[in-house]
Amino acid sequence: MTDNKPLLEIQGIGKAFGGVQALEDVEFHLEKASINGLIGPNGAGKTTLFNVITGIFPPDSGQIRFAGKSIQALEVHERVRTGIARTFQNVELFESMSVLENILVGMYTRTRSGMIESILRLAHTRREEKQARDRAMELLEFVGLQDYAHQKSSDLPFGWQRLVELARALAAEPRLLLLDEPAAGLNISETNQLGDLILEICSRGITILLVEHDMSLTMSISDQIVVLDQGKKIAEGPPRDIQANEAVVEAYLGKGKN
Amino acid sequence: MQDKSTYILYTIFTLGICLLGWSIDNSYYLQLLIFIGLNTLLALSLNMLMGYAGQISLGHAAFYGIGAYVTAVLTTTYQVPPLLALPAAVGAAMLIAWIVGMPTLRLSGYYLGMGTLGFGMIVHIVFREWSSVTGGASGFVGIPPLEIGSLSFTSDKAYFFLVWIVVLLVIIMCRRIIDSRVGRALRSIHDGEKAAAAVGVDTRTLKLQVFVLSAGIAALAGFLYAHLIYFISPGTFGFMASIRIVTMVVIGGMASVWGALFGASLLTLLPEWLHAFSEFEMVVYGLILMTVMIFMPRGLTRGLLDIYQRYRKHHDR
Numbered sequence: 001m002t003d004n005k006p007l008l009e010i011q012g013i014g015k016a017f018g019g020v021q022a023l024e025d026v027e028f029h030l031e032k033a034s035i036n037g038l039i040g041p042n043g044a045g046k047t048t049l050f051n052v053i054t055g056i057f058p059p060d061s062g063q064i065r066f067a068g069k070s071i072q073a074l075e076v077h078e079r080v081r082t083g084i085a086r087t088f089q090n091v092e093l094f095e096s097m098s099v100l101e102n103i104l105v106g107m108y109t110r111t112r113s114g115m116i117e118s119i120l121r122l123a124h125t126r127r128e129e130k131q132a133r134d135r136a137m138e139l140l141e142f143v144g145l146q147d148y149a150h151q152k153s154s155d156l157p158f159g160w161q162r163l164v165e166l167a168r169a170l171a172a173e174p175r176l177l178l179l180d181e182p183a184a185g186l187n188i189s190e191t192n193q194l195g196d197l198i199l200e201i202c203s204r205g206i207t208i209l210l211v212e213h214d215m216s217l218t219m220s221i222s223d224q225i226v227v228l229d230q231g232k233k234i235a236e237g238p239p240r241d242i243q244a245n246e247a248v249v250e251a252y253l254g255k256g257k258n
Numbered sequence: 259m260q261d262k263s264t265y266i267l268y269t270i271f272t273l274g275i276c277l278l279g280w281s282i283d284n285s286y287y288l289q290l291l292i293f294i295g296l297n298t299l300l301a302l303s304l305n306m307l308m309g310y311a312g313q314i315s316l317g318h319a320a321f322y323g324i325g326a327y328v329t330a331v332l333t334t335t336y337q338v339p340p341l342l343a344l345p346a347a348v349g350a351a352m353l354i355a356w357i358v359g360m361p362t363l364r365l366s367g368y369y370l371g372m373g374t375l376g377f378g379m380i381v382h383i384v385f386r387e388w389s390s391v392t393g394g395a396s397g398f399v400g401i402p403p404l405e406i407g408s409l410s411f412t413s414d415k416a417y418f419f420l421v422w423i424v425v426l427l428v429i430i431m432c433r434r435i436i437d438s439r440v441g442r443a444l445r446s447i448h449d450g451e452k453a454a455a456a457v458g459v460d461t462r463t464l465k466l467q468v469f470v471l472s473a474g475i476a477a478l479a480g481f482l483y484a485h486l487i488y489f490i491s492p493g494t495f496g497f498m499a500s501i502r503i504v505t506m507v508v509i510g511g512m513a514s515v516w517g518a519l520f521g522a523s524l525l526t527l528l529p530e531w532l533h534a535f536s537e538f539e540m541v542v543y544g545l546i547l548m549t550v551m552i553f554m555p556r557g558l559t560r561g562l563l564d565i566y567q568r569y570r571k572h573h574d575r
Contacts, residue, residue, distance in 0.1 A: 054456060080458030092453035094446045096513070104439070105446045109458035111439050115467055118438030119431050129438070172458055 005068055007032045007207045008053070008176055013062035015048055015231075022048040023059070024231045030176070030224075035198060035208045037218040037239070040228035041251060046211045047089065049228070050178055053209075054086050055079045067175065081109045085174035087165045089181045089211075093153040099164050100149040103136035106171030139167040143197065159190045166197065176207045183214045195221050219243065227251070264433065267516075268426070275422045279415060288414035290530065292486060295421035296479050297522035301506040302428055302515065303475035308504070309512035310436060311468045312448030313363065314371045317378025318503045321473040323385055323495030324351040325480025330398045330490055331391060340404050344481055351477030352470045359469040363462065366451070378500050385492035397491030404485040411485070421482055425519075428475055432515050435471075444468055448513070509550055511557025520559050 006029035015023040023045045030036050038046050052059045055076040064071055071079055085106075094102050111132055117125045140146045143163040148156060153164055162182060169177055179198070183191045195217050202208055212218045218225070219239040227235040227242060229251040235242055242248055282288055304318050328347040332338040338346070362373040386395050393399065404411040404420070411417050435441045446454040447461050455461050484490050502525060510521020528546065532539045554561025 056452075056456075076455040077458045077460045080456070085458075086456055088453065088456070092450050092456070094449035094453065096449055097442065097445060101442055101445075105442045105454070105459065106457050108439065108443050113439045115435060115440045115471065118435050118440050121434060125438075132439070168457060 006030055007067060008209070009063075009065040010049075010053075011063045011065070013049070013052060013059045013064070015045075015052060015057070015059050021231050023052070025062070026228070026231070026233050027062075028226050028233060028236055030207050030209060032175075032207055033202060033205045034223045035202050035210065035221050037222035037225040038209055038211045038228065039213075039215075039218060039225060039242075040234075043230070044228040045231040046228055047180060048231075050086065050180055050209075050211065053178065054084060077109070080172050080174075083173070083175035084178065085169040085172040085176070086178035087162070087169050087180055087182060089184065091158070091161045091165050093161055093165060093168075095152070095154040097153060098150050099140065099145060099153050099156065100133070100136055102153050102164055102168050103139055103171050104132055106168035107132050107136065108172075110171070110173055136171065139170055140164075142170070142200075143167045144193075159186050162186065162194075163197075166194075170201065170206075174206060176209065177201065179208065179210045179212070181211055181213060183212055183217055191217055268430065271426060271429070275419070275426070279419050279422075283415075285414045288418050290526065292414065292418050292421050294523050294526045295418075295425050296483055296486075297503075297506060297526050298425050298519050299428060299479035299482075300476055300503045301510060301518035301522040302425075302432055303472045303479070304503050305507050305510075305512065305515070305518045306432060306435070306444075306468055306475070307472040308507055309514065309517075310441065310448060311444045311465055312451075313465055313469070314367075314504075315374040315469075315472070315500075316371050316497075316504065317374040317376070317381070317500050318472075318476055319495045319497075319499035320378040320381035321351045321355065321476035322480040322483070322499065322503075323381060323490075323492070324354060324473075325477025326484040326490045326495070327385060327392055327398070327480075328477075329481045330401045330484050333402050333485075334398070334400055335391075340402070340485060341406050344478075347481045348474045348477045351473045351480075355470045355473030356466065359466045363465045363469060375497070375500075378497060382492055382496045385495060392492070395492060397489055399489050401484050401488045401490070403488065417486055421486075424478065424482065428478070429515050429519075436515070440464065440467075445513070505547065509547065509558055511559035511561070514557070514559050517557050517559040521557070524558065 008030040010026055010028050013023050013026040026049060038049065040046055051057055053064060055074060058072070066082060066084065071082060074082065094105060097105070111128055113125045113128055137146060137149060140149055143166060145160060145163055145167070148160070153161065156164065166182065183194055186194060191214060198208060198210070198221055210218060210222065222239055225237065225239055225242040226233060227248050234247045234251060235245045278291060282291070300318070300322060304315060307313050307315055325347045328350045329340065329343040332343040332346055333340050358377050362370060362377070365373050385392050411420050443454065443459045443464055446457070446459055447464065451461055506521035506525045507518060509524060510519070511517030528543060529539065532542050535542050550558060
């Protein structure tokens with residue numbers, strides 16, 4: 001059966017910007033319903049790898065396979081449809097819209113009504129809209145923000161905006177969720193809440209790839225860690241092994257970081 | 259959710275139209291109101307593209323002109339009944355928008371502005387130079403009045419009601435689109451194209467769709483214009499006309515259906531009021547626009563709302 005196959009396979013990915021080799025022969029895979037930490041010093045190529053996986057730019061070499069199929073030819077929005085959702089390092093909510101509307105946009109790939117249907121507002125269009133709103137409220141409840149559904153998203157505190165973005169990504173019903181520094185700017189209790197949410201999301205069968213500088217969070221929730229340094233994978237394994245890995249310690253200390 | 263207040267607004271709007279229509283008999287005022295209606299249609303059309311999807315068009319008068327010329331040629335030269343010419347005029351503009359939009363909407367920001375500017379100029383030149391069909395620079399004369407069955411829209415009053423019913427329908431249509439799956443996706447493009455794509459919005463297809471829709475509404479205005487005036491000439495649909503539409507949207511307030519109405523009214527009425535300044539008319543006109551933009555950069559509608567809210571806050575204390 002295909003059940004044992006990894007969800008995401010990264011094979012020999014290379015990417016250069018001008019003369020800078022941002023990624024070099026990066027290779028790993030993600031098991032289904034697992035939490036995977038992607039760590040490395042600043043400039044290691046983590047965000048570049050996210051952008052390659054989500055299709056923002058193509059890799060110079062290598063292949064990405066998702067659920068057994070190559071996704072090379074798919075555009076950004078098509079990859080969301082196949083089941084890859086993401087959040088951004090700097091939170092990119094739609095600021096002119098309410099919290100609820102942000103989640104509803106997240107459902108774009110899972111709803112169908114087109115422009116003409118929206119003008120006519122026939123029964124099935126209204127039903128779809130109603131279902132979408134109910135589902136969006138469920139997702140807001142999941143992150144604990146149901147009481148703020150009608151607030152403008154830009155009026156929420158930063159930590160909550162991160163949760164809205166998480167709910168928006170879940171609205172696309174992904175099989176793979178990429179989180180780009182989800183704990184940045186959060187306080188300790190918010191970070192703990194985030195950790196619980198991520199575990200809960202994973203328990204629903206969603207695979208998570210997490211870029212995070214908060215080591216205690218990453219190490220405590222990840223099943224598997226991949227370490228990048230200067231565009232190359234230098235280690236891979238369970239958190240315990242990674243913490244003891246000499247190359248990893250060197251990469252971090254060599255950069256003057258903790 | 260906001261359905262109730264929306265219906266109240268529609269009702270007020272409808273009552274307003276009826277009240278104005280029945281009480282005004284002066285043909286000058288009726289004509290002015292008809293022009294406000296046509297300009298509202300144009301502003302609504304561009305507002306969908308600029309205000310909601312965040313794409314600029316500096317050649318929008320071209321679609322207005324295509325709507326007017328297609329119906330002029332069909333109803334006059336080929337004796338097609340206006341009711342059949344209407345879908346042809348709107349359809350032609352939409353088809354051309356689709357063809358032009360395919361490559362141009364890959365551009366963004368200033369480049370899209372330049373692309374649409376060029377398109378507007380080409381269309382204007384075609385109107386002027388293709389004399390055998392369009393009548394050239396001296397214009398196209400003898401366009402028949404609108405007659406639908408036994409209804410004939412020859413009086414100013416009848417035309418007033420026709421235009422404003424169309425405006426109401428287009429407003430309802432726009433608001434329905436905005437508050438739907440597609441509309442939210444459009445607004446997401448405006449807020450951040452990168453993030454919109456990252457949540458699965460097919461930005462290119464959607465931009466093309468709204469461009470085509472927008473062209474259709476502009477052509478509808480052109481159709482109504484041609485059968486109102488019975489005479490059209492290229493000058494009406496040139497670069498300055500495109501800029502005027504942009505100004506209406508910006509002054510009224512982007513991303514607001516009622517802002518489009520407001521902007522169109524102001525820009526139609528202002529030149530009439532400013533006749534008193536005779537040769538200084540354009541100077542005063544420019545100054546007013548500058549003042550609005552400096553003190554109310556989000557447009558008049560939002561600007562006045564902000565002032566009202568500040569006033570209320572001040573008094574509540």
